[in-house]
Amino acid sequence: xxxxRVKKNPRFAGFYLGLMFFIMYLPIAVVVVFSFNExxxxxxxxxxxxxxxEKLFQNDAxxxxxxxxxxxxxxxTFISAVIGTMGAVGLSKIRWRSKGAxxxxxxxxxxxxxxxxxxxxxxxFYMLGxxxxxxxxxxxxxxxxxxxxxxxxxxxLSGMDPxxxxxxxxxxxxxxxxxxxxxxxxxxxxxLSGSLLAFAMSMDDVVITIFINGPRVSTLPVxxxxxxxxxxxxxxxxxxxxxxxxxxxxxxxxxxxKRINKTGENADEKQAH
Amino acid sequence: xxxxxxxxxxxxxxxxxxIVVPLIMxxxxxxxxxxxxxxxxxxxxxxxxxxxxxxxxxVIVKSFRLGIxxxxxxxxxxxxxxxxxxxxxxxxxxxxxxxxxxxEWINMLLRTYAxxxxxxxxxxxxxxxxxxGMKPVSMMYTDFSVIVGLVCNFMPFMIxxxxxxxxxxxxxxxxxxxxxxxxxxxxxxxxxxxxxIPGVLNGIMMVFLLSVSTFVIPKLLGxxxxxxxxxxxxTQFISVGDWNFGSAISMILAVIIILFMRLMKKMxxxxx
Amino acid sequence: MKNKLIELKDLTKxxxxxxVLRGINLDIYENEFLTLLGPSGCGKTTTLRIIAGFEExxxxxxxxxxxxxxxxxxYKREINTVFQKYALFPHLNVEDNIAFxxxxxxxxxxxxxxxxxxxxxxxxxxxxEKRDVTLLSGGQQQRVAIARALVNEPKVLLLDEPLGAxxxxxxxxxxxxxxKIQREVGITFIYVTHxxxxxxxxxxxVVVMNNGEIQQIGSxxxxxxxxxxxxxxGFIGESNIIEGHMLQDFLVEWDGFRFECVDKGFPENExxxxxxxxxxxxxxxxxxxxxxxxxISVTFKGVHYEILVETEYRTYMVHTTDYAEVGRKVxxxxxxxxxxxxxxxxxx
Numbered sequence: 001x002x003x004x005r006v007k008k009n010p011r012f013a014g015f016y017l018g019l020m021f022f023i024m025y026l027p028i029a030v031v032v033v034f035s036f037n038e039x040x041x042x043x044x045x046x047x048x049x050x051x052x053x054e055k056l057f058q059n060d061a062x063x064x065x066x067x068x069x070x071x072x073x074x075x076x077t078f079i080s081a082v083i084g085t086m087g088a089v090g091l092s093k094i095r096w097r098s099k100g101a102x103x104x105x106x107x108x109x110x111x112x113x114x115x116x117x118x119x120x121x122x123x124x125f126y127m128l129g130x131x132x133x134x135x136x137x138x139x140x141x142x143x144x145x146x147x148x149x150x151x152x153x154x155x156x157l158s159g160m161d162p163x164x165x166x167x168x169x170x171x172x173x174x175x176x177x178x179x180x181x182x183x184x185x186x187x188x189x190x191x192l193s194g195s196l197l198a199f200a201m202s203m204d205d206v207v208i209t210i211f212i213n214g215p216r217v218s219t220l221p222v223x224x225x226x227x228x229x230x231x232x233x234x235x236x237x238x239x240x241x242x243x244x245x246x247x248x249x250x251x252x253x254x255x256x257x258k259r260i261n262k263t264g265e266n267a268d269e270k271q272a273h
Numbered sequence: 274x275x276x277x278x279x280x281x282x283x284x285x286x287x288x289x290x291x292i293v294v295p296l297i298m299x300x301x302x303x304x305x306x307x308x309x310x311x312x313x314x315x316x317x318x319x320x321x322x323x324x325x326x327x328x329x330x331x332v333i334v335k336s337f338r339l340g341i342x343x344x345x346x347x348x349x350x351x352x353x354x355x356x357x358x359x360x361x362x363x364x365x366x367x368x369x370x371x372x373x374x375x376x377e378w379i380n381m382l383l384r385t386y387a388x389x390x391x392x393x394x395x396x397x398x399x400x401x402x403x404x405x406g407m408k409p410v411s412m413m414y415t416d417f418s419v420i421v422g423l424v425c426n427f428m429p430f431m432i433x434x435x436x437x438x439x440x441x442x443x444x445x446x447x448x449x450x451x452x453x454x455x456x457x458x459x460x461x462x463x464x465x466x467x468x469x470i471p472g473v474l475n476g477i478m479m480v481f482l483l484s485v486s487t488f489v490i491p492k493l494l495g496x497x498x499x500x501x502x503x504x505x506x507x508t509q510f511i512s513v514g515d516w517n518f519g520s521a522i523s524m525i526l527a528v529i530i531i532l533f534m535r536l537m538k539k540m541x542x543x544x545x
Numbered sequence: 546m547k548n549k550l551i552e553l554k555d556l557t558k559x560x561x562x563x564x565v566l567r568g569i570n571l572d573i574y575e576n577e578f579l580t581l582l583g584p585s586g587c588g589k590t591t592t593l594r595i596i597a598g599f600e601e602x603x604x605x606x607x608x609x610x611x612x613x614x615x616x617x618x619x620y621k622r623e624i625n626t627v628f629q630k631y632a633l634f635p636h637l638n639v640e641d642n643i644a645f646x647x648x649x650x651x652x653x654x655x656x657x658x659x660x661x662x663x664x665x666x667x668x669x670x671x672x673x674e675k676r677d678v679t680l681l682s683g684g685q686q687q688r689v690a691i692a693r694a695l696v697n698e699p700k701v702l703l704l705d706e707p708l709g710a711x712x713x714x715x716x717x718x719x720x721x722x723x724x725k726i727q728r729e730v731g732i733t734f735i736y737v738t739h740x741x742x743x744x745x746x747x748x749x750x751v752v753v754m755n756n757g758e759i760q761q762i763g764s765x766x767x768x769x770x771x772x773x774x775x776x777x778x779g780f781i782g783e784s785n786i787i788e789g790h791m792l793q794d795f796l797v798e799w800d801g802f803r804f805e806c807v808d809k810g811f812p813e814n815e816x817x818x819x820x821x822x823x824x825x826x827x828x829x830x831x832x833x834x835x836x837x838x839x840x841i842s843v844t845f846k847g848v849h850y851e852i853l854v855e856t857e858y859r860t861y862m863v864h865t866t867d868y869a870e871v872g873r874k875v876x877x878x879x880x881x882x883x884x885x886x887x888x889x890x891x892x893x
Binding site: 013016017020021023024025026027028030031034083086087089090091093094102105106108109112113114115116119120121122123124127139143146200204206207210211221224225228229236237240243244247248251 | 281284288291299369372373375380383390428482483488510519520526527530
């Protein structure tokens with residue numbers, strides 16, 4: 001498979017692209033289509049219906065799990081935003097010899113396989129005697145959410161002209177004011193886009209959650225997981241379609257934030273020229 | 274300026290307490306006797322000795338084989354895709370890459386579940402076969418269904434790094450190769466492929482790490498009996514309750530991963 | 546003369562193991578346009594940053610109106626800076642950028658508006674108040690940066706290679722404009738550049754620096770005509786630098802020739818170096834000059850020709866409007882005031 005065939009045969013390239021994307025998107029399309037199917041069996045489309053959506057919204061356990069997920073997502077994102085931003089600003093200022101190790105540590109939660117992180121936290125919380133539930137979930141989710149925000153903010157800071165802060169201090173601002181008036185507003189888009197990412201990850205997580213949620217508290221993905229382990233139900237199709245819609249919305253919002261971010265960065269570049 | 278340095282302190286405390294300490298604990302668990310109270314410190318290697326049992330050896334071998342197979346398949350299917358995308362006009366490149374990444378944003382459960390719809394015994398594919406007058410094929414709960422699920426889930430992790438290294442490549446290098454008399458195949462082999470190797474290694478590393486430690490996908494598409502390292506860890510911790518053995522397994526998994534990363538790094542530096 | 550405003554005393558600065566300033570002594574006066582000139586890495590920017598307060602000197606003193614300020618944070622100094630890449634705040638518009646310092650001082654809104662308006666008028670950007678700074682051209686950003694610094698009415702304005710990012714034509718305009726602004730506001734400008742032409746055309750005083758040390762302080766004419774050592778002569782303009790001996794006051798000797806000169810005060814027979822500016826040399830017929838040689842190359846440079854003349858001992862560079870073809874035997878004539886004698890490097 002070289003460039004020879006691609007260049008000589010654009011039709012082959014087009015066909016290959018089409019086939020791969022078909023395979024990637026086929027399952028998703030099936031879920032969406034069959035969520036509106038009348039029949040319970042995901043076999044043939046017998047007629048349009050919203051019955052599974054109605055059933056879903058009458059399912060109290062599911063709704064409770066959704067509320068849990070939302071609370072957990074918002075809280076862990078907020079706490080992560082504070083910790084992550086502090087960490088990023090701190091990391092960008094220190095000149096210690098251990099800086100490399102610190103940076104490695106800051107993304108470690110993303111490098112460790114989820115299953116090991118989940119297991120580690122379970123053992124840790126057990127040893128501390130923390131009751132498994134919302135609190136352990138909150139700590140656990142914060143651990144893997146922080147790196148997303150930290151990485152975004154750090155990237156933004158490293159692209160920022162250090163002269164901006166110096167300019168503020170030169171014009172009469174104390175270090176603290178310079179941070180408040182200049183650094184923080186300029187980082188804000190990165191904090192936001194990192195937070196969106198973190199929120200999405202928190203709403204998405206099954207593996208770590210399973211280890212630390214305890215018997216009484218369930219999040220939406222965990223609920224879905226336990227249901228589909230037992231087989232296919234159209235109610236889940238409906239739920240998945242809604243989750244898909246929400247995901248795309250979040251994705252769109254983050255793209256928008258990224259774009260605002262980008263114009264800021266372009267402006268920095270322009271100034272450099 | 275100096276005051277900001279203090280911002281790092283709460284972060285360090287947080288990271289140390291919640292990342293470093295728990296990791297150390299797991300090492301302790303792995304080397305201590307059963308009974309879940311690590312702090313008694315009665316050290317033993319028994320947890321690792323258990324691995325000699327053929328069932329556990331088989332699980333590791335199976336996980337490894339599956340991880341390698343998935344990685345190779347992702348590379349074979351993903352490289353051409355990344356290559357084709359990198360040859361497209363800049364605008365369609367951005368769009369195509371977005372298409373590649375969107376599924377990654379959709380819950381992994383959802384994507385896996387969607388395959389259950391398609392592959393199950395009375396699922397869509399079997400129904401189509403029936404309509405065409407063919408015998409239904411049992412696809413769920415086999416190696417096939419697990420591999421389909423793994424490849425589809427992890428493919429973007431192979432495509433994106435390869436695409437990045439291909440698109441960063443200076444186009445004049447390819448022209449220079451032609452100019453110096455290389456034909457298309459030689460140009461690909463000696464220039465394009467060589468320069469994309471860092472991306473390829475990155476992709477291999479990510480896909481292998483994900484597929485060797487996965488447990489949700491094999492559980493859903495392979496059924497309750499399908500045992501990989503990930504499932505073994507989960508069962509030890511959640512169902513069996515033997516945390517010491519569970520910790521030992523995850524240490525073995527971690528060692529495999531670290532060795533693999535070392536290998537990849539070495540290959541990468543050798544290339545340069 | 547005027548009052549001393551800033552005194553740098555034995556200033557040194559180390560970064561890790563590297564010494565970037567090796568004892569800087571410099572007096573800066575009121576209303577002066579002073580330029581720190583030197584190649585990159587010579588310590589000029591570090592000196593500026595110490596005056597601004599972004600760096601603390603490793604040793605030495607910075608006196609401002611006689612008071613030691615080297616430990617004072619930047620926001621407490623009556624000094625403002627125009628940064629190399631302007632450092633305009635991208636999230637604030639032109640007006641808010643300029644008003645930044647005044648807002649911090651809690652100046653009355655109406656006063657701020659009035660001052661900002663006056664500044665914009667001075668830098669020729671009337672009506673730009675609400676513009677997005679990121680959409681301005683380089684030259685316009687530069688003007689905003691100057692206005693933002695000057696609106697605080699500092700005693701000293703520091704400019705760190707402010708024209709470096711502009712293209713040649715705008716740079717020329719800004720040079721004369723900066724000079725005009727300096728006269729208008731009547732404060733001290735300390736200007737950092739590596740461009741000798743810029744330094745010579747704008748400054749009252751030029752400080753040539755190299756390797757963390759001051760090489761020479763003087764007016765542009767002094768620096769150009771009477772370079773104190775080989776580095777200054779080489780850095781400022783093109784020149785022929787020749788090793789020779791000072792036989793006695795007003796008499797110098799090289800390559801066996803003796804010339805009258807205007808320099809004195811060197812020990813007898815001191816080994817010295819002579820600077821001959823290419824434009825000071827004239828091409829004459831061989832019988833009218835001590836130094837004779839053969840033309841080996843002629844290059845047209847727009848206004849003048851650059852002619853290389855090879856003699857028995859060395860090659861001279863001559864800038865002249867007269868043409869001389871390659872291969873011709875010529876003589877080089879020079880008067881006593883064209884010879885600049887300087888101390889040999891190292892003896893300084």
